Amino acid sequence: MPDLPDPPAGPPRPIAALWERYRRYRTRFVLAVVVSAVNKVADIVPELLIGAAVDVVVRGDDSFVAGLLGVESREAQLVWLAVVNAVVWLVESASEYVSALLFRGLAQSVEHDLRVEAYDHAQRLDLRWHEARASGATLATVNDDVNQLERLLDVGVPAIWQTVLNVVLVGIVFAVASWQLLVLAFLPIPLIVVASLRYQRLLEPYYLRVREAVARMSGVVSANLGGLPTIKAFTAEDRERDRVIEASDEYRRANVDTIRWSAAFVPLVRVAILAGFTATLLVGGLSVLEGTLEVGLYSVLVFMTQRLLWPLTEVATVLDLYQRGRASTARILALLAVPVEVDEGRRVLDTPVRGRLELRGVRAGYGDGPDVLRDVDIVVPEGETHALVGPTGAGKSTVLRLLLRYDDPREGAVLLDDVDVRQLTWGSLRGSVGYVAQDVHLFAGSVAENLEYARPGASRDELGTAVAQAAATDVVDRLPGGLDGEVGERGLTLSGGQRQRLALARALLRRPAVLLLDEATSAVDTETEAAIQRSVREASAGRTALVVAHRLSTVRRADRIWVLEAGRVVESGTHDDLVAAGGTYAGLWAVQIGEG
Numbered sequence: 117m118p119d120l121p122d123p124p125a126g127p128p129r130p131i132a133a134l135w136e137r138y139r140r141y142r143t144r145f146v147l148a149v150v151v152s153a154v155n156k157v158a159d160i161v162p163e164l165l166i167g168a169a170v171d172v173v174v175r176g177d178d179s180f181v182a183g184l185l186g187v188e189s190r191e192a193q194l195v196w197l198a199v200v201n202a203v204v205w206l207v208e209s210a211s212e213y214v215s216a217l218l219f220r221g222l223a224q225s226v227e228h229d230l231r232v233e234a235y236d237h238a239q240r241l242d243l244r245w246h247e248a249r250a251s252g253a254t255l256a257t258v259n260d261d262v263n264q265l266e267r268l269l270d271v272g273v274p275a276i277w278q279t280v281l282n283v284v285l286v287g288i289v290f291a292v293a294s295w296q297l298l299v300l301a302f303l304p305i306p307l308i309v310v311a312s313l314r315y316q317r318l319l320e321p322y323y324l325r326v327r328e329a330v331a332r333m334s335g336v337v338s339a340n341l342g343g344l345p346t347i348k349a350f351t352a353e354d355r356e357r358d359r360v361i362e363a364s365d366e367y368r369r370a371n372v373d374t375i376r377w378s379a380a381f382v383p384l385v386r387v388a389i390l391a392g393f394t395a396t397l398l399v400g401g402l403s404v405l406e407g408t409l410e411v412g413l414y415s416v417l418v419f420m421t422q423r424l425l426w427p428l429t430e431v432a433t434v435l436d437l438y439q440r441g442r443a444s445t446a447r448i449l450a451l452l453a454v455p456v457e458v459d460e461g462r463r464v465l466d467t468p469v470r471g472r473l474e475l476r477g478v479r480a481g482y483g484d485g486p487d488v489l490r491d492v493d494i495v496v497p498e499g500e501t502h503a504l505v506g507p508t509g510a511g512k513s514t515v516l517r518l519l520l521r522y523d524d525p526r527e528g529a530v531l532l533d534d535v536d537v538r539q540l541t542w543g544s545l546r547g548s549v550g551y552v553a554q555d556v557h558l559f560a561g562s563v564a565e566n567l568e569y570a571r572p573g574a575s576r577d578e579l580g581t582a583v584a585q586a587a588a589t590d591v592v593d594r595l596p597g598g599l600d601g602e603v604g605e606r607g608l609t610l611s612g613g614q615r616q617r618l619a620l621a622r623a624l625l626r627r628p629a630v631l632l633l634d635e636a637t638s639a640v641d642t643e644t645e646a647a648i649q650r651s652v653r654e655a656s657a658g659r660t661a662l663v664v665a666h667r668l669s670t671v672r673r674a675d676r677i678w679v680l681e682a683g684r685v686v687e688s689g690t691h692d693d694l695v696a697a698g699g700t701y702a703g704l705w706a707v708q709i710g711e712g
């Protein structure tokens with residue numbers, strides 16, 4: 117793999133960057149925060165009402181409610197409290213529903229937008245960028261990182277906000293009741309937050325080990341499932357099962373170690389909050405006996421301390437969610453920040469495209485690697501069929517990649533109809549080319565769907581013609597369902613030669629001005645090859661073709677043959693000229709016809 121520069125790190129403050137990026141959702145976010153605040157207040161009020169009810173029962177016409185409403189009878193006061201309670205309860209339920217809808221809706225919208233943006237950007241990124249890294253890494257960003265961020269927005273953000281509100285609201289109640297109790301009950305909170313942060317950091321390597329173990333395990337399983345034919349051929353099932361056992365066992369051990377520490381957290385927080393609980397119980401109770409604290413308020417405080425406990429036990433989980441969400445956001449934004457180096461030009465070719473191809477003084481290579489092509493000058497005049505031949509690794513596929521502009525040359529220029537391809541729109545360049553790659557890729561789906569990839573909305577007649585031109589009629593006829601027959605994942609239910617013929621049909625369906633065939637017939641038998649050749653000759657009448665081939669018999673009739681060796685054009689001419697010249701080509705030919 118070439119050494120490419122590391123991908124740019126994510127922004128230093130990813131969440132702030134996300135906030136900037138999604139300005140359009142700010143109003144919805146603020147609304148969600150407000151409704152959630154209403155919900156929290158409504159959630160706390162019933163506990164205050166119970167305190168007020170105790171106060172009514174204990175103090176009668178002297179109670180807080182009596183003073184507030186001017187109602188003397190205890191029964192009437194209790195009825196009032198019950199009515200207020202019912203209203204608040206309904207508000208609480210409604211606001212909980214609305215707040216969940218708003219937060220979750222927001223999380224889904226952001227997740228959807230980011231996933232689509234990340235995918236769209238990833239598919240625009242240069243092939244070279246993708247080739248230099250594991251496809252799993254990009255997939256993990258588009259899938260797992262986006263899901264992780266959704267969890268932060270869906271669960272984490274509301275939890276953080278509710279915890280803060282909880283502490284503030286309970287704090288206000290305590291402050292009204294007694295400053296001493298406020299100090300005693302809240303004293304452990306900063307301690308718990310700081311301890312949670314440290315604890316989280318302590319757990320980090322454990323979580324990391326779990327993540328690595330799970331990645332290793334799924335790596336082994338997916339690689340094995342993809343390589344089943346090889347495993348079976350080498351009867352390596354037992355060895356592979358042992359490798360999975362080992363990976364799974366490491367995952368289990370990593371998890372057990374993590375659980376040992378993480379499960380201790382809640383009990384520890386409980387111990388830390390003991391001071392607040394005891395203070396409320398003891399100091400509060402004593403204050404009631406002394407007459408400095410009302411019984412009603414005392415009962416409210418007892419409820420309230422309980423309320424402080426649970427959110428605090430969740431501080432660590434929420435912080436964990438926050439940190440994971442932050443790291444995921446950084447990775448997504450880093451992917452989105454990778455620049456597209458081979459970017460689209462603006463020029464549109466005059467139609468009809470003639471199809472003249474030229475490589476002018478081209479030097480090319482991959483990443484920081486050595487030059488793969490040097491001083492290459494190739495011209496394919498409009499309407500001619502040329503061939504590229506040469507030993508393996510000579511740079512033949514690289515020439516086709518340059519013509520499709522998967523990469524740009526390091527020096528020199530590639531031209532279509534005398535225009536530098538760097539200036540052309542993708543539509544003008546790639547839209548004019550029918551390409552059959554060395555490693556044919558078909559998508560899961562029917563034959564027709566695969567063909568229509570080249571020309572959405574093509575008629576059945578057009579599909580049939582393209583199939584016939586590619587000598588693939590028998591492939592389609594043999595499939596149950598014909599054109600509607602399924603080809604399976606990556607077309608794997610077909611043989612290599614059948615896949616090649618369908619790929620050729622797909623390229624021809626485009627009716628391109630230029631045909632680029634990279635060993636398009638290497639996997640078919642000689643008879644089929646001859647049939648394809650005849651069809652391609654007919655199909656390529658009036659269009660330009662550049663054909664890469666190892667089997668020289670396939671390119672004998674080419675208008676011109678270019679011979680590449682170690683990245684340079686060493687000779688070119690017709691088959692007969694080259695054989696007569698007695699150079700590299702003549703040597704290759706002699707070997708292939710059995711005279712070498």
Ligand SMILES: Nc1ncnc2c1ncn2[C@@H]1O[C@H](COP(=O)(O)OP(=O)(O)OP(=O)(O)O)[C@@H](O)[C@H]1O
Nearest residue numbers: 117118247482488507508509510511512513514515
């Ligand atoms: N994506 C890539 N990244 C880095 N190096 C590459 C890449 N593709 C090809 N190369 C290198 O470039 C050189 C030329 O490869 P290329 O595929 O163009 O040769 P070829 O003549 O088509 O070979 P073959 O006949 O075996 O297909 C080789 O040394 C190869 O290792």
